[in-house]
Amino acid sequence: FLMIRKSVLRFAIPAICFILVSGVLGQDGPPREENKREADLIELTKLSKTIKLDIRYATADNFVGRPVYTEARAFLQRPAAEALISVNKLLKKQGLGLVIYDGYRPWSITKLFWEVVPEDKRIFVADPRKGSKHNRGCAVDLSIYDLKTGRSIAMPSGYDEFSERASPNYVGGTGEERANRDKLRRMMEAAGFTVNPNEWWHFDYKDWEQYAIYDIPFSAIGKRKAR
Numbered sequence: 001f002l003m004i005r006k007s008v009l010r011f012a013i014p015a016i017c018f019i020l021v022s023g024v025l026g027q028d029g030p031p032r033e034e035n036k037r038e039a040d041l042i043e044l045t046k047l048s049k050t051i052k053l054d055i056r057y058a059t060a061d062n063f064v065g066r067p068v069y070t071e072a073r074a075f076l077q078r079p080a081a082e083a084l085i086s087v088n089k090l091l092k093k094q095g096l097g098l099v100i101y102d103g104y105r106p107w108s109i110t111k112l113f114w115e116v117v118p119e120d121k122r123i124f125v126a127d128p129r130k131g132s133k134h135n136r137g138c139a140v141d142l143s144i145y146d147l148k149t150g151r152s153i154a155m156p157s158g159y160d161e162f163s164e165r166a167s168p169n170y171v172g173g174t175g176e177e178r179a180n181r182d183k184l185r186r187m188m189e190a191a192g193f194t195v196n197p198n199e200w201w202h203f204d205y206k207d208w209e210q211y212a213i214y215d216i217p218f219s220a221i222g223k224r225k226a227r
Contacts, residue, residue, distance in 0.1 A: 029215065030107035031131050036212035041075040041104055041137050041221050047085050050092055052099040052145055054152075056159065057109070063160050064116055071218045074103035077137040080205035083191040084140060090187060091144060099152055101141040101159050101201065105134035107215035121162045123198055131213035138208035140193075141201045144184055153180050159201055168200040 044051050051074075056062040058072035076084060088098045111128040126132030133139035141159065145152045156173035157165035164170060168185055171178075181200045188195065188203045196202035 030135060030213040031129065033212050037077075037210050039137060039211065039214055039216070040078045041216075042078050042081040043221075044074045044076060044081055044084065044100060044103060047081060048088055050097040050147065051085075051088060052097060052150075054099050054101055054159075056101055057105075063162070064113070068109050068112060069218070073218050074100045074140075075137060075218070075221055076103045076140060077205070077207075077211055079207060080138050080140070080193075083193065083205065084142075087187045087191050092147070095147050096144050096153070097147050099143050099145040101143070102134065103140050104137040104214070104221075105132060105139075106217060107131060107135045107213055110135055124160075124162050124166075133204045133208045135213040135215070136208050136211040137214065138205040138211055140203055140205075141199075142184075142203070143201055144180060155181050155200065157200070166199050166201075168195045168197070170200075 045053060053072055053074055055069060055072035055074060057064075058067055058069040060066050062068070075081075084098065091097055107128065110126050110132045113125040114122065114128050117125050126134070143152050143155060143159065154174070154177045156170050156177045157163060165172065168181065185195050185200070192206040193203035194206070196204065
């Protein structure tokens with residue numbers, strides 16, 4: 001009996017894994033949710049001229065190694081965008097500003113990320129079966145830059161670095177790097193955002209669950225209603 005049981009498990013486990021992976025690869029659209037708000041995605045650069053963009057996913061300078069966006073643009077749902085601008089205004093008084101790496105992300109890009117990232121690094125990407133807060137337009141990846149030099153200030157890790165240094169609670173690095181990271185966190189949390197437990201640069205807006213998971217290309221935003 002034991003030998004039969006082991007034999008069954010040996011074949012069953014790979015089969016279960018195949019089914020789970022196939023479920024993601026075969027999914028051709030975002031999860032459907034009811035009773036969600038209509039999308040009201042706002043382009044961040046239209047709200048403030050001091051918002052700087054560094055959209056890595058529109059270049060080959062990202063963990064995928066090639067552009068996955070056709071345009072270097074950043075959007076958030078209106079309440080999240082307005083909260084972000086309030087942070088930028090406070091930073092401006094200190095000669096600083098926000099640099100945006102990513103905002104709203106179409107669901108199809110989340111699916112791509114899941115497929116290309118090794119399993120042991122998937123804590124850094126969202127499961128497309130559940131969708132991402134980026135897909136809802138309520139998550140933003142960002143840092144701080146110096147208005148005079150145009151350069152980003154020092155942080156404990158680079159953006160999209162899949163290591164322990166990416167944690168918002170990482171105790172290594174220099175005192176300046178940790179102070180800069182903690183400043184960003186304090187200001188974002190005061191505006192209604194919550195930091196991701198694995199990424200100091202990733203913040204989720206408080207009302208994210210009120211929005212659906214969207215797969216709208218940037219070029220279509222503002223031209224039609226999103227459902």
